[in-house]
Amino acid sequence: MKINSLAVSGLVTMNLHALNNEGAEGNTLMTRMVEIVDTEGDLHTVNAVSGDMLKHIQAEHLFREAKDKSLPLCGGCAQFDANRIASDFELAAKIEGSPEYKAAKEERKMDSFNLSKVLNACVLDDCEGILLTGWAGSKSLARKSTIEFGWMVGRPENTKTEVYMHAKYVPEGRGTGSGSEQNLGQNIFHRPASSGQYAAILNVDLFRIGRNDITLCYDLDEHSRLQRVRAMLKSVMYTFIKPSGAHRNTQLPHILDFSGVITASCSALPAPTISALRNDFAEEITKIAESLKSIGGEESIKVWRFSGLGDFSEVMGSLINTVQPWSE
Numbered sequence: 593m594k595i596n597s598l599a600v601s602g603l604v605t606m607n608l609h610a611l612n613n614e615g616a617e618g619n620t621l622m623t624r625m626v627e628i629v630d631t632e633g634d635l636h637t638v639n640a641v642s643g644d645m646l647k648h649i650q651a652e653h654l655f656r657e658a659k660d661k662s663l664p665l666c667g668g669c670a671q672f673d674a675n676r677i678a679s680d681f682e683l684a685a686k687i688e689g690s691p692e693y694k695a696a697k698e699e700r701k702m703d704s705f706n707l708s709k710v711l712n713a714c715v716l717d718d719c720e721g722i723l724l725t726g727w728a729g730s731k732s733l734a735r736k737s738t739i740e741f742g743w744m745v746g747r748p749e750n751t752k753t754e755v756y757m758h759a760k761y762v763p764e765g766r767g768t769g770s771g772s773e774q775n776l777g778q779n780i781f782h783r784p785a786s787s788g789q790y791a792a793i794l795n796v797d798l799f800r801i802g803r804n805d806i807t808l809c810y811d812l813d814e815h816s817r818l819q820r821v822r823a824m825l826k827s828v829m830y831t832f833i834k835p836s837g838a839h840r841n842t843q844l845p846h847i848l849d850f851s852g853v854i855t856a857s858c859s860a861l862p863a864p865t866i867s868a869l870r871n872d873f874a875e876e877i878t879k880i881a882e883s884l885k886s887i888g889g890e891e892s893i894k895v896w897r898f899s900g901l902g903d904f905s906e907v908m909g910s911l912i913n914t915v916q917p918w919s920e
Contacts, residue, residue, distance in 0.1 A: 593894075594916045595856045598825070599795045599863035601873055602852025602904070604744065604832065607787040609845035611837030612641040623753055623784040628745055631870055636748035639786040641837070643741035646794075649836050650739065651720050654827035658715050663819060666714035677710055677717045677724070684728040697729065704806035706730050711802060711811045715820050719801060738800045739824070742793040747869060751788025758783055785843060791868035792832075792852075796824060799918035817917040825915065829908040833901060851899045853877045854907055859892040 721737030
């Protein structure tokens with residue numbers, strides 16, 4: 593099945609986590625809180641996990657999959673450097689010294705040429721996006737991410753954050769307190785733990801993997817694109833099976849459920865998504881999908897409802913095994 597774009601709208605139920613925090617005030621850790629509005633127009637303050645955190649989790653899973661399957665990685669991404677290909681000066685120098693680069697410069701096609709080199713060099717820069725300034729002669733070269741995450745936001749009526757007191761164990765006695773500059777003694781600190789149901793949304797434009805954003809042509813062959821598409825879908829699945837983040841050493845989240853809807857577009861139509869902050873989100877997505885099918889045909893939109901991580905992984909596993917690279 594050739595998939596243009598894929599979207600996930602789901603409700604994650606997890607307890608006693610502290611995956612995303614804003615910092616500390618004194619000896620108290622402050623968790624991430626956001627303001628949202630419900631379907632009735634009422635404002636609420638709720639716990640949330642940022643889209644930046646979720647994308648970092650997904651990117652790390654993609655990195656590990658690339659390592660496992662020997663997919664191409666640039667010098668920076670091979671070390672999981674946050675600067676990625678921008679820190680690969682050796683590759684930049686090699687590109688600048690090539691005859692093809694000089695020809696592209698003369699023809700004023702340097703950016704499209706450099707982007708092609710980026711796409712071929714690294715699956716992470718291809719899929720996750722990158723902004724390059726002054727790299728290989730390009731003043732500003734942007735590669736938009738093929739995957740988009742929203743905040744994972746707690747439902748106001750079902751999510752709560754508590755703050756708990758902890759103390760560092762000192763076998764020789766309590767000793768000095770938290771005022772010690774060396775952080776010695778039995779210091780007391782306060783740490784949050786959040787529990788609830790969290791709305792999660794994401795979209796993946798699979799058709800853009802391996803495609804040059806400037807020339808709008810694919811710079812990779814079908815086999816290479818298929819490998820990357822499958823790696824991307826695996827990383828999405830792994831993101832919800834094992835969400836990493838802060839304080840997992842002692843506050844590993846208790847994930848009870850992940851239920852929702854996966855939609856896939858097999859045409860130019862967008863894969864529909866609605867936030868699980870809405871109670872009837874699954875029914876609404878199904879209704880939108882039926883409307884889109886009346887425009888694009890019965891096979892233009894696919895919809896899978898899942899109840900639990902087992903169902904989610906089963907649907908994703910089937911897609912991974914049957915997906916084919918998009919062709920235009």
